[in-house]
Amino acid sequence: MACPRCGSLLDVQYEWDRLPAPRSLRDFEAKWARRQDPYCFSGVWRFYELLPFAPQEFCVTVGEGQTLLQPSDGVGEYIGLKSGRLFLQYEGLNPSGSFKDNGMAAAFTHARLIGARRAACASTGNTSASLALYCAATRLMRAIIFVGSGKIAYGKLSQALDYGALTIQIAGDFDDAMARVKEVSQQLGIYLVNSVNPFRLEGQKTIMYRVLEGLGWEVPDWVVVPGGNLGNSSAFGKAFEELYQLGLIRRKPRLAVINAVGANTLYILYEKQKVRWNDGQVARQTVADYYAQMDSEGRRASTIASAIEINRPVNLDKCLRALQWCQGLVREVTDEEILDAKAQVGAGGLGCEPASAASVAGAKKLVAEGIISPDERVVCVLTGHVLKDPTATVAYHTTDQKMFNEVLGRRGVRRPAFANRPVSVSNNLEEILKAIQLYG
């Protein structure tokens, strides 16, 4: 999926003037009336005209993208925004419980177009769950997934196993698995569905179309998204740039990409070392030197937000491009900030996994810095469902010190500010009634 000459990732480009490009974004809404048609039901293919890389009859769908832009004053207040200014784009509602299904529908469409029989990915858990689901549900391909041993949350691992994927646990982390899956898929001619695959990003553009739809086609001031392999941020930037070029929006939102402190490659490169897209002239030597330094110090990504525990984001260049297009910036947040933000999201009733809450923790930081004003309209993307990583959630709320220490304490998390501790009582009616009186 890379250019054989320069090694950069390929990008999907359309000749819009030769295509029936949409005249108005409101036309997409009309498709809601035809929801018995799977291409209108799918939250990806409803926007077919904005990702027309395959004939429509090839488009694969399992009903992805029925997701919600939810106003959330409770979480907004926590972030420091005025009432009515925060919206959470809840991608946990996808069939496999994360945003990955948007991209997988598009990658499967391309795979079907070229007649692939096997598909592989390296994953911190959600891409693999999504790939496994699409293989099982469509029976188009056999799934082979590579995961770092002990590096993937149980909810996600259980999905891959249940959906019947060939699951290869590598003694290493995501970056090791990524390097291997590239070698293996090249040697065996297996279709690679990591976000090095440009069609994945085409599908993920639709998350932003649904955000706009949820806002009555008004552009928010900010889109805040967690950054791991940087597929989402790259796709969002491309979505807005294309809509802008097509004259379908008049301005672009600002993009904020949020790293975990323990996996902060983009933050260091962009904010500290000032690496920029620079119209394609990325300072490669600076990036190479930073990676060499990480290696020589034996530094590996480490965060409770296992989904974004990544050292070398494969979409770095495209993300830098998106940051240029959308006047972006990057922040890092600690595991403690992530978990507190996650508990606030949960208390608001949606629930997300740790990596997703980085967007909320990042938005809070940007308000505190005075970069986001309390009056601005902010969208935080919640990338994955709360049930993906029950261990992190239970460890945060638990009274079991051993579990807390093993899961969170060793990562420097000291004080869960919003722990909702379970109350233990013996099986005795009076004690139960007393506990309810005391805490209820």
Ligand code: F0G
């Ligand atoms: N949030 C969740 C829940 C994720 O699973 C991921 C990535 C991200 C955020 C980061 O998104 O890579 O587009 O910057 N998960 C990948 C995986 C790496 O293998 O499931 P990104």
